Amino acid sequence: MRERGRTRRLLGLGARTGGAMLKSRMGGNSDWRALGEALFVGLSELKGPAMKLAQIMSQWDDLLPPDLAEELARLQRQAEPMPWAQIRTTLVEQYGDLEAHFREVEEQPFASASMGQVHRAVTHSGETLVLKVQYPGLVDVLESDLAQVRRIMRLGRWFKVPQARLDALFEELAESLRGELDYRAEAAALARYRQRYADHRRIVIPAPALDYCGARVLAMHYVPGTPLRDLEQAEPATRQQIAEALADWLTEELFRFGELHADPHAGNFACDDQGRLVIYDLGAVIAVPEARLAQMLELLESTLLGDPLAMDAALLKMGGRQGEGAPLALYREAAEAVAPLFAPGEQDFGDVRVHRRLRELSPRVWAAMDRLQPPADTLLLSRALNGHYWNLVRLGARLDMQARSQPLLEWARQRRVGGEP
Structure with missing residues (x-):
């Protein structure tokens, strides 16, 4: 067109x-x-x-x-999906004679995304690859x-x-x-993450097939799995295992490596036949500075204390606005909505009462944005975290968020005591 x-x-x-x-x-x-x-x-x-x-x-x-x-x-x-004839144009531009490189390329894609679609291919040596092909x-x-x-x-x-x-x-x-237009950057990210999690028991990152990668075609070794969005009928133990792996991975990414997967839609994750979390797409990864993490944890701590004045002060410290924030009543309601997820013991992310309250509150929070004025860089960060939260909801996760958050809150307190911003 x-x-x-x-x-x-x-x-x-x-x-x-x-x-x-x-x-x-x-x-x-x-x-x-x-x-x-x-x-x-x-x-x-x-x-x-x-x-x-x-x-x-x-x-x-x-x-x-x-x-x-x-x-x-x-x-x-x-x-x-885009018709095969158009996708084939991109493949020919990348490889020239397809038959010289592949024994077979499936014309029917098994995934269609916003910037490209995914086709399976078999090399002459018998390796099964996944080709992520950018739309021409x-x-x-x-x-x-x-x-x-x-x-x-x-x-x-x-x-x-x-x-x-x-x-x-x-x-x-x-x-x-x-x-995302240059798939060579995503190939590099896959290689980096493969090295980072080479010895991880619960996470699988597909290996890039670098000899077949280019600016508009990303080639990966095929790792079969059941997409996260299709796990609703899986055994509860399987869903719980994937939920724990996802939660642990996100924590490690943020607090050890200072990064966050910023495209958390369910098609980017899967469960393999060993119950491990497969992470397919690394086209959108954002850096998260330690200082920003510490500020967000200070906001969480004041929220869990139910202290609206401290919540407002934490938001002010994060930057993005000066002067009066949201009504204190809205801070209180936000604290009350979040508190059940951090109660002692395992909390059921499938409890509709919790996220129903969050749903009901969210439009009022957005309506107060002209007064809250969060810093610009936290909008994408908070939306990415929100997407991961809803993945945990879909999995029906049971997580002890209080136990998980305490070491992180202590880490943030130590930074404040040490005088770090």
Whole structure:
């Protein structure tokens, strides 16, 4: 599709979304299911940054209307694949004669994403590889697509999110997508993570097949597994094992390596036949400085103490605003909503009462964003953590969050005592 046609369709989808949001804010009843279906069809065909944004938003279960979130979530697992003839063009540009490199390349993809799709291939030596192939022409339309995504994101002002925060969130998204265009960077990340977790008993990272990797094709050795989103019917022990591995891995990533997997949709994770956590996609990893972690833990500690003044002071210390914050009553309600997850003993992440309360509270938190004004870099970080939280919810995890958090809180206290920022 030519750039002008893409722009017209994106503008149309944005206008339809804006109309539904405006109607809802004025007290009307919007058909979120119909809007979600239209966005699914349109973005599934267009691919690119707008589809990526919709996939990210589908993880915001606490913010979007349930019918809309459910339809957008289909983009993670049911997006219409690009025809093989177009994908083959990219493969030929990478390899030249395909038959000279592969005994077979499956024309039917087994996964379709926003920036590329995944095909199995077998080399002449008998190795089974996974080829993540970038959609042809994506480089040419990326910047014009991003311009339309910026316009769509401005609808967030109706949630009272300050424009400066929306702009900062857009820049983080845009930088991430530009980085994802060069698959050699993801191949390097896979190699780094393979080395990092080479001896880990519960985590599997597919090995990149570097001889077959290029700027627009990422080749990995095939690691079969059941996607996390399909584990709902698995044995409780299996789901618990994966949930613990995921929680432990996230903690280690943040506090040992200062990084966070920032694309937590369920298709990026799986369970292999030994009950290990498979991490397929490392295209979006963000750095998290120690100072920011310590500040977030200070906020968590004041939240668990139920101290609204301390919560406001912690937010102020994080930067992003000056002066008055949110109403103290909102801080209290937020503390009361979070507290059950950190009660003594194992807590059931499948307890609908907990996340129902978080869902109900979330729109009020977003409505107070013009007063809270969190620092821009924490918006993407908090959304990524939120996505991982909902993965734990889907797994029905049972975790002792109090025991898990105490060493981390103590670490943050020691930093404050030592005078570190």
